Amino acid sequence: MVVRALLMTAVILLDGQKQVADAVSLSIAPNRSQFFEYESVTFYCEGVDHCDVGHKFDRKLKSCSKTNKTPTGSSCTIKNVYTEDSGEYWSETEGGNRSNIINITVTNGSVILEVPALPVMEGQTVTLHCRNKTSSSNFTADFYKDGRHIHRSSTGNMNIYSVSKSDEGLYKCSISGAGESPESWLKVTGGSVILEVPALPVMEGQTVTLHCRNKTSSSNLSADFYKDGRHIHRSSTGNMNIYRVSKSDEGLYKCSISGAGESPESWLKVTASQNLNSTANPDVRTESRSSSTATPWIIATALLSALLVAALGLFHFGKGSCNRALLRQSAKVDHSDSAEDEKGQNTNTAS
Template sequence: MSPDRSQFYRYDTISLSCEGHSNSTGWKVVRNTSEAGVRTCSSSWGFISSSSACIFGNIYPTDSGVYWCESADGEKSNGVNITITDRLVLLESPGLPVSEGAAVTLRCKAETNSSDLRFDFSKDGLPVSINSTGEMIIHSASKSDEGLYKCSIHGGEESLGSWLAVQDRLVLLESPGLPVSEGAAVTLRCKAKMSSSDLRFDFSKDGLPVSINSTGEMIIHSASKSDEGLYKCSIHGGEESLGSWLAVQGEINGHVHTDGVL
């Protein structure tokens, strides 16, 4: 579901869509609130736009609840806990679980306009960051980052809490961590935590497919600058790895030997 956020201000307008699902036009947005129970968009709340998004405005705390996408066949996406707040401070954070290794940005928003604001971030009640940018960046999420986050204006009002969930990534791309020399042989390996003899692996470069095989390996026999780019791999039709940049450099005093992993 898009947008992947857990908190919104009262009176905001929200547009929710079921992006990323096959035949997304066959999916609908559903919610479950404590006041109205389970309702489909446009049945008693919101309206469907021309782009198939569910739009509802002038929102109130009573609109807080679990929102998800559902197909005509009854298939459901993961639910997003959306909270509507009337506080002066709001924490923007992912509403869906993030994958291990992913970069995550938490943003603290204040209705107060001032150039000298300082923002405090906390996790499970303990301070983790104080800054003037209003952003806290987790460069590579791990299970230890999972927890209840809040933010506040330094010495002032605090936001509601948002739970950050971190899930295991099932697919990992092993690739050189350092630049490789032109002409060198390079092997990219796609690793999956699931065990099966009939897995097929997809490799992509800069968003375009470059290889599909059952070995989980993609070999570049003689690297050139044209091989430089952002590589990913996935289980055919399933989860995708994080991206890994492959850098190719000209030979300087012989070959540069690398065997780093992502």
């Protein structure tokens, strides 16, 4: 019964660990949706050790089979892209969960429009750059949205300030004497990411959990956390714990989720406690998910070790019981033989 309970606990812990890790998000570098032929493209799979990238014409890309590990997952690179590489890309976990979709266009023409492949958040500034394959100098470019001319630039750039949902659409550009770019969709997210920071002051010495939330998804997503504009933590669950919080942890916090956007900044207020005087480094006390996710494995390993010890103990106990039984049986035989010998001697003496 004890052995069965240990086994069931270990299986539950390992299965829970697998469910936590069974999520992936996909990003691309450089972050644009248009490429010239023979350019290089790198896909980043956040949350998985092997970057299996799928394409609508090829479920697993042979040209992206070599995976490199990154601090938050893995990546793979296509050294030379061709026109047939145009289309949708995604990543998939072993459990069958798919990431967000990235759409790219590869052209053999002379003009491309650099539009972000990943969604941009409302309020940001977006720069669209019209590129000429044969010239890097400034040139006059015309920009179009949904087939309508909207801008002319002598530098080849168009800035969209405080971008909003109304700026979503199909964009393209043209350069006189060089040609026209393909069309690409600019995706704008309407504040889909927030950071849950306590609205009331927290007391020194407490543990504070910051949670990065995606409006469109309730599953665990890889999130980056920032304090006063500086990156401080990355989590595969969207949570960041600050243990034994102190006044040095006060500041402006925000988070970002790849493919979803960035949260607004919020102030974390810490009040002093007369009973606690914590001077620990906040970055050291910031919980790393990569270490906390190992906890179930450690517990499971300990349980399996206990199971092994219990099994060995039962084995030795059974073996010892068997040996004691054999010794008792042997003692009975020896005693019986001694009694027979003594009886024989008594009979001879009487004769």
